[in-house]
Amino acid sequence: MLSVVSWNVNSIKARLLNVCEWLREESPDVVCLQEIKCIDENFPRLEIEDLGYNVETVGQKSYNGVAILSKRPIEEIAHRALPGDEEDGQARYIEAVISADSGPVRIASIYLPNGNPAPGPKYEYKLAWWDRLNAHAQNLLSFEEAVILAGDYNLIPTDDDVHDPAKWDGDALTLPASRERYYALLWQGYRSAFDERDGRAHQYTFWDYQAGAWPKNHGIRIDHLMCSPKAIDALEEVTIAKDTRAKDKASDHVPIVGVFDL
DNA sequence: ATGGTCGGTCCCCGA
Numbered sequence: 001m002l003s004v005v006s007w008n009v010n011s012i013k014a015r016l017l018n019v020c021e022w023l024r025e026e027s028p029d030v031v032c033l034q035e036i037k038c039i040d041e042n043f044p045r046l047e048i049e050d051l052g053y054n055v056e057t058v059g060q061k062s063y064n065g066v067a068i069l070s071k072r073p074i075e076e077i078a079h080r081a082l083p084g085d086e087e088d089g090q091a092r093y094i095e096a097v098i099s100a101d102s103g104p105v106r107i108a109s110i111y112l113p114n115g116n117p118a119p120g121p122k123y124e125y126k127l128a129w130w131d132r133l134n135a136h137a138q139n140l141l142s143f144e145e146a147v148i149l150a151g152d153y154n155l156i157p158t159d160d161d162v163h164d165p166a167k168w169d170g171d172a173l174t175l176p177a178s179r180e181r182y183y184a185l186l187w188q189g190y191r192s193a194f195d196e197r198d199g200r201a202h203q204y205t206f207w208d209y210q211a212g213a214w215p216k217n218h219g220i221r222i223d224h225l226m227c228s229p230k231a232i233d234a235l236e237e238v239t240i241a242k243d244t245r246a247k248d249k250a251s252d253h254v255p256i257v258g259v260f261d262l
Numbered sequence: 263a264t265g266g267t268c269g270g271t272c273c274c275c276g277a
Binding site: 010011013014035037038061062063114116154208209210211212213252 | 265266267268269270271275276277
């Protein structure tokens, strides 16, 4: 069995105690972090390694930043940036090949641009990033491996994935041009682990810090485990670790956990 | 009740 997690921690330094507590309790095999918000040198590597993880980071100052933590050996880091634009300096992509019992599993930690306000240059960047991601994802399928593209996609797939669709009308997280990119990834053959399960409506992974969103359950589902056919065939279960949102000093995102027979 | 939040950095930006 291989458990794979995506968790936007909104600063690893601010979240270190919460993250370490959860890792000790749940002991997941692979954890893809987003928004670590620090340069590689400042990542609290020793504290995470002490819990039994290999650590690979792609950080930057103040913003963004992704990491992969793995109890299994990391065979290689295939990419430290999303291919397709040498000019893109934002730390939003890392891709590793992990040694699982069944063989190699390719796992990426993805922090897709938010894109607001839309329209505008930030939205253009989001769509361009999506297009690069889909082009790369298509290439990965040719390896016929188990591939899990885990991350904060800043995308609400359907109106069932938000407490009040009208409030999100026109937002970069729901605009048709954004959702078209998500559908394009599905069309290639990728599947969202969570969407393969029953009872998926109104299950959220993010609740804003503002306006009492958490106590009112005004959430959105934007963190996804996108799986290649081999990975989705091996999917055993998927859970959203909602209880982490109720903790003191919580991230505004919670972990989404997939368990695979890999 | 017509507001309300964080985190990082530096005096505002991003989410």
